[in-house]
Amino acid sequence: MSAGGYVGRFAPSPTGRLHMGSLLSAVASFCDARHHGGRWLVRMEDLDPPREVAGAADDILRTLEAFGLHWDGEVLYQSDRDEAYIEALEKLVRMGRAYGCACTRKELEGHSVYPGNCSRGIVGGRPARSVRFRIGGGAWSWIDAVQGQQRFDSGDIGDYVVRRADGLWAYQLAVVVDDLDQGITHVVRGADLLDSTPKQMALREVLSSGSQTMCWAHAPMLVNAGGQKLSKQTFAAPVRPSKAPELILRALEMLGQSMPTEESRTDWVANGDVAAVLDRAVAQWNLDAVSASAIHWQGEGHP
DSSP, rough: OOOGGEEEOOOOOOOSSSSSHHHHHHHHHHHHHHHOEEEEEEEOOOOOGOOOOOOOHHHHHHHHHTTOOSSSSSSSEEEGOOOHHHHHHHHHHHTTTTTEEETTTTTTTOOOOOOOOTOOOOOOOOOEEEEOOOOOOOOEEETTTTTTEEEEEHHHHHHHEOOOSOOOOHHHHHHHHHHHTTTTEEEEEGGTTTHHHHHHHHHHHHHTTTTOOOOEEEEEEOOOOTTTOOOOTTTTOOGGGGGGGHHHHHHHHHTTTTOOOHHOOOOOHHOHHHHHHHHHHHOOOOOGGGOOOOOOEOOOTTT
16 A cells, blocks of 8 residues: 555544553554554444543644644544434345344343344344444454454354444444545554454445555553553543653654654743654654553652
8 A cells, every 4th residue: 555545544433531551652643653654533423422531622622732642634523424424224124234233231141242133133122232243253354563462253242232222322333434435555553452353354345345454563561550541441641732742752762763863852841842852753663662561650750
């Protein structure tokens, strides 16, 4: 694929302010796209109003700008995409690849993979609560640019929800529809989403008739002292724009990138020169240097 055909994206959820784990993924995605002369899009995954924090979407965008991570085009908001998701779901139903499911969470306790209770029709005249994608048979394998060879069988995944019981769109459907519509060619994101990749690959094959391919790279997760993923749920502190050059340099170091001289680092941090940090990072970017292993993070300045 030519450099001009590269389209990457960063897709945060507005459930809180941007933290270091999200910044690490954003920096990796941005640098990979810019290094290849590609476009870098921002998509706001605002599909879950009960979990969203008022003002978080705008705060995330302002933070990205403060860190010099400027995107191309307009920000896409998933909350505006209802018609596209309806069209995709209707297509799946027509193809026999989606069906109604009446199962409750209590009924599915103890099952890591959906057991297929409603895959041949709902028994007993119960109303459908959610809609599931019929994954079918087969396996999905790919070489992840960071995590290496991956393989998942359909039996490891099972039929999964594409429209939730509360009527909200499920992440897996929305992300695939948006990636296809935006022409995304490369996804660089956190390793916590590695297990979502075969689900998205399976759905892409159906919705795109297998005509579009994707390159995947799952950067290492940041974890706290207890080994938990750095996230809003584990009370990860938001990144501070006043520390932008320092934190971007820390992210690049954790991503295994070659570092500038100490003199340059000191100068850029002292002068708040985000542009200089990113210009060098993009020019020197090496995805092959990114480690697959999780990284412990104890706060600003402490890997």
